[in-house]
Every structure is written in structure tokens, then in C-alpha cells.
Amino acid sequence: xxxxxxDLAAPRSPYARKKVTRTNYELYSWMFMRASGVxxxxxxxxxxxxxxxxxxxxxxINFGFVAGKWASPFWQxxxxxxLWLAMFHGTNGVRTIINDYAERDGTRLVLKLFLYLAFxxxxxxxxxxxxxxxxxxTDAPADLLASFCTA
Amino acid sequence: MPSAPAGTLYRGREGMWSWVAxxxxxxxxxxxxxxxxxxxALVRVSPEAYNAVIGTYQTPIMGLGEIxxxxxxxxxxxxxxxxxxxxxxxxxxxxxxxxxxxxxxLFVVTMAGFLPRQLMHIFGGN
Numbered sequence: 001x002x003x004x005x006x007d008l009a010a011p012r013s014p015y016a017r018k019k020v021t022r023t024n025y026e027l028y029s030w031m032f033m034r035a036s037g038v039x040x041x042x043x044x045x046x047x048x049x050x051x052x053x054x055x056x057x058x059x060x061i062n063f064g065f066v067a068g069k070w071a072s073p074f075w076q077x078x079x080x081x082x083l084w085l086a087m088f089h090g091t092n093g094v095r096t097i098i099n100d101y102a103e104r105d106g107t108r109l110v111l112k113l114f115l116y117l118a119f120x121x122x123x124x125x126x127x128x129x130x131x132x133x134x135x136x137x138t139d140a141p142a143d144l145l146a147s148f149c150t151a
Numbered sequence: 152m153p154s155a156p157a158g159t160l161y162r163g164r165e166g167m168w169s170w171v172a173x174x175x176x177x178x179x180x181x182x183x184x185x186x187x188x189x190x191x192a193l194v195r196v197s198p199e200a201y202n203a204v205i206g207t208y209q210t211p212i213m214g215l216g217e218i219x220x221x222x223x224x225x226x227x228x229x230x231x232x233x234x235x236x237x238x239x240x241x242x243x244x245x246x247x248x249x250x251x252x253x254x255x256x257l258f259v260v261t262m263a264g265f266l267p268r269q270l271m272h273i274f275g276g277n
Contacts, residue, residue, distance in 0.1 A: 034238065037231045044224060053265065057272035058217060061205050063198035066191070083188065090181035097174060118185060126188045129195050137198065144198040 029092055036089045043082040064146040067135035071148070076130055083126045091119045165251045173230050176223040183220055214273030218266065225261050229254040 050069075052058055069075040094115055102108040136149035161167050190208075193201040207213060233250045237243040243250075 034231075034235050037228075037235070041228045041231070045228070048221060048224070052217065052221065052272075053268055057269065058214065059209050059272055061208070063194060063201045066194050066201070086184055090177070090184055093174075093177045094181055097178065122185055122188045125192050129192045133194060140198045144202065 033089060033092060036085045040082070040085055040089060043078065043085065047078075047082060063140075063144055067133075067146040067149070070130065070133050071135050071146070080127065080130050083130070084123065087119055087123050087126075091115060165248045169230055169233070169251050169254075173227060173234070176227040179223050180220070180227060211273050214269065218269055221265055221269075222258075222262060225265075226254070226258050229257050229261075 051061060070079075095112060098108055098111045098115065102111055136145055142150050190204050191201075193204055208217070230251070233247070233254050236250060237247050
């Protein structure tokens with residue numbers, strides 16, 4: 001007896017993955033968290049070493065200490081990169097947490113509006129401070145300034 | 152969005168608790184970051200204003216707070232590397248539990264290095 005295959009009807013339609021989103025936004029956000037995280041480890045560990053561990057640690061920090069760092073473009077760029085990456089990384093993390101726990105549409109909207117407002121204020125303010133900083137303000141008492149201001 | 156899902160997806164143990172700790176430390180660090188940019192922005196007001204506020208960071212109570220901050224950052228950083236390895240290393244998921252104990256070990260070593268240094272700065276007068 002010859003083997004015959006049963007005559008099956010063709011499936012109604014071939015399998016197709018249903019596209020539920022327009023963009024790959026969440027994929028890029030997921031990738032960004034990992035990429036920025038690696039860079040932030042280097043930036044922040046060095047920041048903690050210089051400001052909390054080396055020398056007199058936190059006790060050494062004052063206006064002159066900050067002026068000494070930001071007199072150099074190296075620390076300006078370092079701190080700018082740290083500000084931007086940390087704010088994007090942190091804001092994106094809190095956005096994820098809001099999406100996870102705030103179930104009502106209105107609650108999510110309000111919380112995220114506050115989040116994005118805080119992001120904008122802090123990033124704009126921080127960036128302006130780094131680039132408009134004057135390490136030797138002329139109207140300040142000399143003993144509060146870095147030594148290179150009077151030299 | 153469904154409210155009150157039946158049962159729970161939370162499985163407990165190392166996997167869930169490291170995820171919880173990652174979220175908690177992340178939120179703590181984020182709120183400190185907001186405050187930290189604002190306090191640093193005082194350098195644009197005047198040297199006196201900045202020194203007055205940064206002086207409060209040099210008190211014993213804030214010094215202990217800095218230990219908490221560094222602990223949160225160190226855990227978040229090391230566990231973040233573990234998450235990246237779970238995601239991208241082919242054997243990552245299999246070793247996620249082992250890697251958490253490596254994270255905890257490195258955390259203890261790092262904090263054992265930082266703690267005496269910070270306590271010396273806070274209470275040792277230098």
C-alpha cells in the first residue's frame with residue numbers, strides 16, 4: 001500500500017508578528033541604560049575618588065576647590081558628561097518605575113510631567129553653571145578664592 | 152491596564168531581591184543627584200553661599216549620609232555590570248545567582264576600603 005499524505009487544507013493566513021508599537025524607542029532606551037551605565041561607572045568612581053577619598057576628602061571641598069577643578073577644561077568636560085549621562089540615565093530609570101507602578105493614566109502623566117520638568121531644570125542649570133562659572137569673582141574676599149586668583 | 156493581577160510574578164530569592172535593591176538604590180541616587188546639582192549651582196551665587204551649604208556636607212551626620220550614598224552607588228554600579236552580563240554574556244543567565252554573590256563580595260571589599268577613610272575624614276579632624 002503506497003503511503004499517501006493526508007490532504008490538509010492550507011492555513012488561513014501565514015503567521016505574522018503583530019506590530020504593536022510604531023518605533024523601537026524602548027529598545028534604544030534599554031540599550032542606552034547599559035551603554036551609559038558603563039561610562040557612568042568610570043566617571044562617577046573617579047569623581048568620588050577625587051572628592052571624597054583623596055587628600056582630605058569631603059573636608060577639602062569649598063569654593064576654591066571647585067574653582068581649581070573647573071579652571072581646567074578636562075574637569076569641565078568630565079562634569080558635563082557626568083551631568084548629562086547621569087540625568088538621562090536616572091530620568092529614564094524613574095520613567096520606567098512610574099510606568100510600572102502608576103496604573104492610572106492621569107497619575108502617570110502628572111508624575112512624568114514633574115520628572116521631565118526636573119530633568120530640564122537641572123540639566124539646563126547645571127550646564128550653564130559649568131560654562132559661566134567665574135573661578136575668581138572680583139567682588140569676593142580673597143581668602144575664599146583659589147590661590148591662583150591672587151598669584 | 153489590569154489592576155490586582157491574580158497571583159504574583161515575583162519569585163523571591165536572589166534574582167528578585169537584587170532587582171528590588173537596584174530600583175531602590177537607583178531612585179535614592181537620582182534624588183541625591185537633583186539636590187547635588189542645585190547645591191553645586193551655588194558657586195554661581197557667591198563663594199560664601201557655596202561654602203555655607205557645602206559646610207553642612209562636612210558635618211558628622213552628613214558624613215554618615217555620604218557612606219549611605221557611596222554604598223548605594225557601589226551596589227548599583229556592580230549590580231549594573233551583572234545585569235549587562237546577564238543580558239549579553241551567553242552564560243550570564245545561568246550564573247546570575249553566582250554573580251550576585253560576586254557583586255556582594257566586591258561591594259564588601261570596596262566599602263571596607265572606603266569606610267575607614269571616610270570615618271577618618273569625619274571624626275579624625277583631617
